[in-house]
Amino acid sequence: MVLGAYGLSSISGETALVKDLLTQDPTSSKSLAKSSGNATWLAFADAFSTWGSNGGTASATPFTSDTISSIVSKFEYSEYEDDDQNQDTGVGNALYFTRTMTSSTTLSQIMSDSTLLKVVETVSGYDPDQFGVLDYDEQVALLKNKVNLTDFSTSDGIQRYAEQYLAMLQINPQTPDKPTTMLDLFGGDNSDEGIIALFDTNGSSSSSGSIYSGLF
Structure with a gap:
């Protein structure tokens, strides 16, 4: 549930990875979360930084009442966004984008988050499947010319971008991962x-x- 709340359900079976994220100081440049450049991993590690203090020997628990409430809310949002119907229509991705994107998000952070990247690829006029086969450096070069990070400087700008994503899906529909039964x-x-x-x-x-x- 905790991993799901932070969009990390896919690594639930990778116990060594999860342990490193939980027990390493996320402010250290040597920590996995910091060095990876993965914004989702870093957000997860930051939320549980209490365990990463003093080399992972801290005895204090990060599960305060506020933290538990936040995790439950995040999990509910995540479950709604991951609903098959919302994924097929793009609504789930748009909701995730408006919830996750901030004015301080960099291009490298966008590219390390598959959902944010899919939204940006689509708005930029690229097909995510075709774009995904390109080398990383090629992807960076293309997106640098398309993505204006100032578009995300305000919540209204982020909202408009998400709406543009949904509009683009109407023009160029993408094949849903799970076809209608x-x-x-x-x-x-x-x-x-x-x-x-x-x-x-x-x-x-x-x-x-x-x-x-x-x-x-």
Whole structure:
């Protein structure tokens, strides 16, 4: 849950990595979090810097009531953003972008965060899949000419950028990682649950059946 709150669910099985992030002083240039340039890792390490004090020998706990409340809120946000539907529409990425991006975020930090990078790639006019096969230096060179960091100097600017991302997805849709299933389309026992129900203007359950039969 803690890792999920900080967007690090993908490293939950890498115990040695997690231990280093938790027990090393994030202000030290030699720490993994600091030297990696990964903004997400650094935010996680900063939140638990109490454990990293004195070479990881501190006995004080970082889990104060305020910290616990913050973790729960972050986890709930993360779960909502990672919802399949929000991921497929891009809304999850846009929400994450507005929540995570700050005026002090650098291009290297953007590039170390896959979600921030996807938003920036899209707004810059690049297809994330094609952009991802380029060498890192090539990616940096291209983004330097496209990304104006002053766009993120205010919360309004960040919001506008996220909205631009969603608008770009309408112009150039990206293939969702998880395609719509028949259950998504037609719903379960309750026909009102499926996407097709949105087109049932008569409020009857017969429309989904007729559309389904028309597919064959």
